[in-house]
Amino acid sequence: MDSLFAPPxxxxxxxxxxxxxxxxxxxxxxxxxxxxxHANGFARAYVRDSLERCRAPGLDEAHVLAAWRAFGxxxxxxGEAGWRSASEIKExxxxxxxxxxxxxxxxxxxxxxxxxxxxxxxxxxxAEDEGLDAGEADDSEDGDLPx
Numbered sequence: 001m002d003s004l005f006a007p008p009x010x011x012x013x014x015x016x017x018x019x020x021x022x023x024x025x026x027x028x029x030x031x032x033x034x035x036x037x038h039a040n041g042f043a044r045a046y047v048r049d050s051l052e053r054c055r056a057p058g059l060d061e062a063h064v065l066a067a068w069r070a071f072g073x074x075x076x077x078x079g080e081a082g083w084r085s086a087s088e089i090k091e092x093x094x095x096x097x098x099x100x101x102x103x104x105x106x107x108x109x110x111x112x113x114x115x116x117x118x119x120x121x122x123x124x125x126x127a128e129d130e131g132l133d134a135g136e137a138d139d140s141e142d143g144d145l146p147x
Contacts, residue, residue, distance in 0.1 A: 010109065011039035011082075015046070016074040027073065032109035040083035043075035045104035047085045048097045050074070055096065065093040 011033035014026040021027075033039035054067040068089070077083045085092075105111065 006034050006036070006038075010034060011036055012078055013039050013043045013046070014076045014078070016076065018069055018072050018074055030108065030110065032113070034109070036077070036079070036081055038107065038109075039077045040081075042104055042107040042109075043077050043083045043085075044088070045102060045107060046073070046075040047089070048092055049102040049104055051089070051092050052097050052102055061090070061093045065089065068093070 010031055013030045013033065015028040015030065016022075017027040030042070033042065050072040051064065051068045054072050055064045056067070059067065074085050075083075076085075
């Protein structure tokens with residue numbers, strides 16, 4: 001069984017674009033998780049947020065799940081004890097998530113890297129290098145789709 005403590009370099013979470021826009025390759029790999037629990041918590045919150053972004057008014061559980069499978073993003077934690085969405089995704093579709101359940105940003109290890117870079121002149125460029133959009137941290141947590 002995997003250790004709860006991180007391997008050298010930390011645990012990793014692979015973000016998968018379910019629309020297939022990135023082929024079989026992960027859309028992104030988030031590195032630097034200090035423990036398996038940290039990585040699992042991030043992945044779970046990331047998927048909750050992705051599913052809520054696919055939830056439109058009036059959709060039932062089956063349609064929310066279908067929308068997520070067509071347009072959402074999945075998160076996979078490597079290893080035997082790594083979190084997988086299949087174990088909870090139906091429950092996620094059945095019940096709207098709270099803002100706290102969706103707050104993957106609070107668990108994102110890149111957040112600490114940004115704090116470390118705050119004194120650098122190129123801190124905004126570092127966020128772009130990590131695949132973050134400049135406005136991504138300001139996204140609303142109400143589940144509304146942009147439009």
